[in-house]
Amino acid sequence: MTHLCSLSTVPAGRCCVIARIDADADLTARMRALGLQLGRRVHVMRRSPFKGPIQVRSGQTDIIIRRSDAGLIQVRPCDPGGDTAVFKESECA
Amino acid sequence: MSKRIALVGMPNTGKSTLFNRLTGAGARVGNWPGLTVELLSAKLLLGDSMVELVDLPGLHNLHGFSEDERVARHFIETQPVNGLLVLLNATQLERQLALVLQLKALGLPMLLALNMADEAASRGIRIQIETLSEQLGLPICLVSAKHGQGVPELRQALTTWLRDNPNPVTAQARVLREDDDIEHNVDSLLARTVHVPPVLSASRTDRLDRILLHPWLGLPLFLLIMLLVFQIVYGLGTPLQDGLGWLLDELKTGWIAPAISGLPAWAISFLLEGLYDGIGTVMTFLPIIVVFFMAMAVVEDSGYLARAAFLMDALMSRMGLDGRAFVLQLMGFGCNVPAMMGARVIRSRAQRILTMMTIPFSLCSARLQVFLFFTTAVFSPLAAPWVLFSLYVISFAITFLTAWIWRGRARHNIDPLLMELPPYRLPTLSVLARQSLRESGHFLRQAGGFIILGVALVWFLTHFPLDAAPASPATLAGRLAGWMAPIFSPLGIDQLLSIALLFGFVAKEVVIGALAVIYGAGGDELSGILNQRLDWVQAYSFMLFTLVYTPCLSTLATLRRETGGSRYMWASLVWSLGVAWMISFVFYQTARALQ
Numbered sequence: 001m002t003h004l005c006s007l008s009t010v011p012a013g014r015c016c017v018i019a020r021i022d023a024d025a026d027l028t029a030r031m032r033a034l035g036l037q038l039g040r041r042v043h044v045m046r047r048s049p050f051k052g053p054i055q056v057r058s059g060q061t062d063i064i065i066r067r068s069d070a071g072l073i074q075v076r077p078c079d080p081g082g083d084t085a086v087f088k089e090s091e092c093a
Numbered sequence: 094m095s096k097r098i099a100l101v102g103m104p105n106t107g108k109s110t111l112f113n114r115l116t117g118a119g120a121r122v123g124n125w126p127g128l129t130v131e132l133l134s135a136k137l138l139l140g141d142s143m144v145e146l147v148d149l150p151g152l153h154n155l156h157g158f159s160e161d162e163r164v165a166r167h168f169i170e171t172q173p174v175n176g177l178l179v180l181l182n183a184t185q186l187e188r189q190l191a192l193v194l195q196l197k198a199l200g201l202p203m204l205l206a207l208n209m210a211d212e213a214a215s216r217g218i219r220i221q222i223e224t225l226s227e228q229l230g231l232p233i234c235l236v237s238a239k240h241g242q243g244v245p246e247l248r249q250a251l252t253t254w255l256r257d258n259p260n261p262v263t264a265q266a267r268v269l270r271e272d273d274d275i276e277h278n279v280d281s282l283l284a285r286t287v288h289v290p291p292v293l294s295a296s297r298t299d300r301l302d303r304i305l306l307h308p309w310l311g312l313p314l315f316l317l318i319m320l321l322v323f324q325i326v327y328g329l330g331t332p333l334q335d336g337l338g339w340l341l342d343e344l345k346t347g348w349i350a351p352a353i354s355g356l357p358a359w360a361i362s363f364l365l366e367g368l369y370d371g372i373g374t375v376m377t378f379l380p381i382i383v384v385f386f387m388a389m390a391v392v393e394d395s396g397y398l399a400r401a402a403f404l405m406d407a408l409m410s411r412m413g414l415d416g417r418a419f420v421l422q423l424m425g426f427g428c429n430v431p432a433m434m435g436a437r438v439i440r441s442r443a444q445r446i447l448t449m450m451t452i453p454f455s456l457c458s459a460r461l462q463v464f465l466f467f468t469t470a471v472f473s474p475l476a477a478p479w480v481l482f483s484l485y486v487i488s489f490a491i492t493f494l495t496a497w498i499w500r501g502r503a504r505h506n507i508d509p510l511l512m513e514l515p516p517y518r519l520p521t522l523s524v525l526a527r528q529s530l531r532e533s534g535h536f537l538r539q540a541g542g543f544i545i546l547g548v549a550l551v552w553f554l555t556h557f558p559l560d561a562a563p564a565s566p567a568t569l570a571g572r573l574a575g576w577m578a579p580i581f582s583p584l585g586i587d588q589l590l591s592i593a594l595l596f597g598f599v600a601k602e603v604v605i606g607a608l609a610v611i612y613g614a615g616g617d618e619l620s621g622i623l624n625q626r627l628d629w630v631q632a633y634s635f636m637l638f639t640l641v642y643t644p645c646l647s648t649l650a651t652l653r654r655e656t657g658g659s660r661y662m663w664a665s666l667v668w669s670l671g672v673a674w675m676i677s678f679v680f681y682q683t684a685r686a687l688q
Binding site: 023027029030031032033034035045046048049050051052053055058059060061062063064065066069 | 103153154156184185187188216218302306308309311399402403404405406407408410415416509510511512513514515516
């Protein structure tokens with residue numbers, strides 16, 4: 001059983017795969033257009049201070065997304081080990 | 094029938110730059126998603142036929158919900174074209190190809206141009222052009238819109254392509270709900286034709302970002318960069334402004350005044366002290382506008398503004414604004430007008446309007462002139478800088494207060510902050526020059542009508558009836574000041590100063606000139622008079638009122654144009670007058686009570 005994390009809680013430097021998007025149609029379309037869509041592998045590049053936006057990289061594209069909007073995206077870790085890789089409970093604050 | 098090609102592409106692919114390359118027209122170039130709002134078109138000669146090239150707003154996909162995307166989609170669905178010229182960013186093919194497949198389903202002839210192929214190659218991305226072209230069934234050209242490589246070949250390809258598609262056709266406007274298929278096609282197509290190195294070597298953008306987006310160095314560096322922009326604007330713009338002012342003055346005394354000396358006195362006064370001085374004062378701000386736009390274009394095209402929004406968003410979102418609004422607030426330090434036009438980048442209408450309502454409180458260079466004059470006249474050299482600093486602090490405080498009070502309207506429609514962080518780019522000189530020329534032309538045309546009218550009105554108020562001394566109690570303005578006295582005396586602002594405030598409504602830079610006319614003295618002499626007549630409480634109350642009381646006519650005109658109606662213009666006017674009066678009243682009465 002895979003434990004999902006919200007993208008807004010993933011620490012910088014980690015790689016994850018988008019598993020679910022809970023945004024409305026408009027936002028989902030905008031996310032998709034920037035490369036945030038189901039199954040895509042994204043890297044969390046950095047998180048701005050004071051709970052500001054986070055920067056993620058999808059393919060060659062860098063995107064900034066407000067933390068509340070990133071909270072709508074559920075991810076699982078991309079681990080070379082394969083399907084068994086899950087986030088530990090403690091990593092999803 | 095005339096031929097027409099639509100230029101289509103995602104934001105930030107260099108579409109406007111390519112448009113300029115092909116047509117030589119001065120289209121706006123922005124490195125900020127979705128900046129091109131008006132549809133630009135220009136004629137170009139391809140082979141033996143004149144072709145209209147239309148630059149459509151950037152779109153991410155045909156199902157987009159943004160205003161830009163709707164505009165582009167509407168155009169494609171309704172206007173017959175000979176074909177679509179689709180510009181793609183070669184470094185981001187993996188997400189841009191989906192758009193190509195969506196467009197292909199429209200059944201229109203298409204030609205692909207891959208931009209920034211050189212950048213892709215330097216990042217180790219290899220693209221099999223022949224295979225890609227074969228698989229898509231579309232001709233492909235490689236170009237560098239910025240440097241112009243491949244553009245002659247593109248023109249040639251367009252010419253042959255047009256010969257094959259001589260008749261305009263309308264798109265098969267059926268609703269596309271085949272996205273999942275398209276995604277699948279993209280993935281298999283990418284796997285066959287594009288080789289992306291698994292881990293990109295740390296490019297220069299990454300290295301720069303590590304410093305500029307540093308968790309605690311980022312914000313100070315950001316402020317330093319903005320400070321540098323203003324230093325450049327004033328360092329270059331102010332001497333040019335002084336020079337132009339001097340030139341206009343010479344022209345007036347040496348050429349225009351003698352030429353119209355035969356006219357009646359009132360006509361001379363109207364032409365010289367009314368129209369010429371009024372319009373001339375605004376004209377002298379043109380050099381600052383040009384330099385300001387060039388400096389902002391460097392910041393904008395470099396891709397840094399998106400980073401500034403990233404840094405500031407956390408603080409701004411607590412006020413109902415967002416990171417982009419803060420950037421615009423800083424742009425407003427130069428002049429509120431371009432800052433207000435910059436608010437176009439905000440998609441949500443409610444939030445865009447909230448941002449535009451706060452911009453007039455940004456302490457612009459015209460108000461700075463008034464404050465510099467007053468602080469040096471009334472305050473000691475030791476206190477003056479702190480007085481000035483306090484006005485900047487109050488400017489920000491009122492911005493935040495306004496946003497906080499009015500945010501209710503924007504709260505229901507919060508724009509998600511989701512934007513691309515483009516790689517850093519160096520703008521080219523010709524693009525900068527064209528952009529700033531285009532913007533200043535825009536400024537002059539927009540300002541022109543409004544300001545001529547305002548200046549004429551102010552002259553009339555201070556000179557009618559004609560036998561009274563200018564701005565004396567017998568004139569219309571004097572009587573108006575008399576009526577306004579109950580409003581202004583609780584603020585410690587006397588009647589003569591309130592007439593100057595009337596002038597400031599046209600443009601804040603006229604206030605000092607108006608005072609000179611009213612008191613019949615200029616420069617140091619005027620400083621002396623102000624020092625004698627005003628104590629520091631009155632002077633500070635006047636400055637507080639000047640800071641807040643009303644956006645100038647150009648700013649109001651811009652607000653009206655950008656919101657598409659007068660409603661918000663009046664709201665801004667009433668709100669700022671009300672706040673200005675309250676603040677001056679509280680300050681003046683408190684200070685007097687404490688004395």
